[in-house]
Amino acid sequence: MNKENFTPERISGYRCESGRQQTIYWDKKQQGLGLRVTASGSKAFVCEGRLFGKTVRITIGSPDIWPLERVVTVDHSTGDKIERVGARQEAARLKALFDRDIDPREQKAEQRAAHEARQLESRRKDAAVEDAWHKYLAAHRSKWSERHYEDHQRAAQAGGEKKRRGAGLTVAGPLAPLMQLRLSDLNAAHIASWMNAEVQLRPTNAEQAYRKLRAFIRWCDEQQEFSKLVPEGAYSARAVRDAVPRPKAKGDCLQREQLATWFEAVGRINNQVISIYLQALLLTGARREELAGLRWNDVDFRWLSLHVSDKIEKETGRYIPLTPYLAHLLLKLKQANDTAPPARAIAPHTGEDPAWKPSEWVFSSPRSADGKIAEPRIAHKKAQKSAGLPNISLHGLRRSFSTLSEWVECPVGVVAQIQGHKPSALAEKHYRRRSIDLLRLWHNRIEAWMLVEAGIEFVTEDNNPTM
Template identity: 55%
Template sequence: MAKVNFTAGRINGHSCPAGKSQSFIWDSGASGLGLRATAAGASTYIWQGKLHGGTVRVSIGDPKDWGIDDARDEARRLQRLVDAGKDPREEAAEQRVAHEARRVEARRKSATVGEAWADYLEYLKTAISPKTKQSRSPRYIADHVALAAQGGESRKRGKGKTVRGPLAPLMPLKLFDITARRVAEWLADEAAERPTNAAHAYRLLKAFIRWCDGQDDYAGVIPDGAYDSPKVTAVLPQSKAKKGDSLQREQLPAWFSAVRQLGNPVISAYLQALLLTGARREEMTGLRWDDVDFRWASLTIADKVDGSRVIPLPPYLAGLLLELKRLNDTPPNVRQLARLKARGEAWEPSSWVFTSVTAASGHIEEPRFQHKQALQAAGLPHVTLHGLRRSFGTLSEWVECPVGVVAQIQGHKPSAIAEKHYRRRPLDLLRVWHNRIEAWVLEQAGIDFKPEQSQQGLHAVSQ
């Protein structure tokens, strides 16, 4: 190939002739240096040489950015690499890999807890829980958000501002600053003010650190022992059962009276269902009509441990659900139907048992406010929704119900070898005890209810 001495005039005057896709001129001042012009009007310095009998071509850069002397120096460098038996393309690839590795490492080391926590929340929202084999509930995600929130926002209910979550002080820190000493200091500060919340936040932080260790972006950044060092465990508050969060026998009349007088029949039935089944709050809010079998008097509950479980549907609760189904299946009035039609919508019954027209999910999400109102109206001390689950287990002892039966209804794991390996109670046996528990609770509450009162409605639905 003919060579010319590269000058500014020759570089600026070189172009691709019509009918060709590209055209080259080669420099006499540096081996392998050329200038390529394309039909699109682009020009690029290139270097071309031989390596192990094959042709190697490497782009150097645009003449606008490279002077002739600089291009010659780069061509000579590439020639020296080839003379040493090295492929310039491999060197460039290695440099790109090294650069990317440095970039990733810099990001890893500069990442804050808050940034990684946002990725962790996205994982929780999209991944299936390995424990339950199901998607995590919105309340579970909201709990993680609240515990890391900075606070200071207007409350959705009531006046005032929200308080910061116990994990909030850790969010601005770099991941590599999450040392055992720092976690111990944080835990000691939080435990002094809110020991229960601190212990809960620690468990979430522990799961978060374990997740980080399994991610390429964050693995190895958080120092070892950040959550299980003796420095940390020494200040970890001991988990204790909540005292007093349970209804007593003598409180049942006032509680039932207040709950049954709530203006919302869905909330009223929901709260009574929690007490009469001992189910977890999310298990009951997620109940669909397809999960209710009026014919065989059973409920299929979405169990967080085993995926699902079938429990009896005792007579009084069956009556409450029958009334909800009647309300659910009743079409709105003519005026409401007209409004729906004007919006291009069609009415259909809800698939949720405890439906809500305001919640995005279609079922009730936050019934605590109404329960608090009922407790205040009844003059009773505060009892959480989980306390109603605790109440079921406690009150069942009054009828001397076997603990294994209660555990199976509530979805607790077996606590003994015999329970785990040798007890397989059929639904009919559970129903005997469950009906007995419900009858005793209603008797103590002063509710005059006879099981046959709901039989006619059950029979009509099952037909």
């Protein structure tokens, strides 16, 4: 192995030997320093040494980037000295590592990993609440109902955009002021200040927004990307808890003496789908989303049962009885749903419209984006107002079913199972799951009692009035 003292002129003049892919020239002055020249003419400094009895060769870099010796220059604008390490100094450093049985490649990999970890931690600390919020919503979209998901979107919207319905612009959601903060800035003092401001404007929304924020922070703590970024005690500090308004228990519920007026008012609603949907809410005690998502293949008119989605049993849903009067109402909808609208053009000779087909939804809506009922509250409020009734929410109808069922002395566990409440007692949770026949016995009694109080005379197929 011939060696020469490297000089810039010699480095410039080195060529790859004819017939070879590469040639390495070795420096006489610095042990282990070489210059690799390939057949294509590219050049690179290399350092060769022994590590655990094996020869290891490491590339330093191109002579165009690495000077042969250390170079010191002065920045004339600042007067600072700028030092560039030369290839000989770098080879000496690598040789020293070889002599101590340290693999420079592993050291470089460790340094790079540490550098990337520092950069990742820096990016983590700069993570915005808004970015984490979008990931939080995406992670839960498949688990939430569409309405619940949209509630979270509205809670954080910046506002100022044109409304999808009606005139005017959207209003900023209660969580909007927090979206531009960093997660690391989401401390107790900031949250308390935000809560105090929101309570002055919209106390009910502020309390709901706090619960959403609390669930979001808990989720962040469970994610590697965001864990331990939100300061400890951000939502549980006394200053925050004192600022959160206490939720008031809702008591909107139909009274026994209001049933006749309510059924009459709801029965006058022009939209038959909405009218029957509202009656179904009261007669089943189901959640509004559960009933709105009912498909025709979930309705069994033969064995008198409904298969509804369930907040607790998300994968399997639950089966509840189809009571006689409700079955009568749904058959009306079924007949209307299976009848093609007369105003549509029909195909010649067949008398059928090839573009029309019955809706899969029990409570369908041709104007809705997904084809099912979306907003029955407006019609319900108008009907109640015209009848002089107090405003009962859709969830109030669910509450009414539970409350009014006590008039027939129905067991609490039966009502809970029909409504899809989570079992509260040990026996209910592990041992007592009533058959749908037993649920039907009590459910039919509840419906019959409501019809009697409402003054509705309904005769079943066996010609026996329900009352």
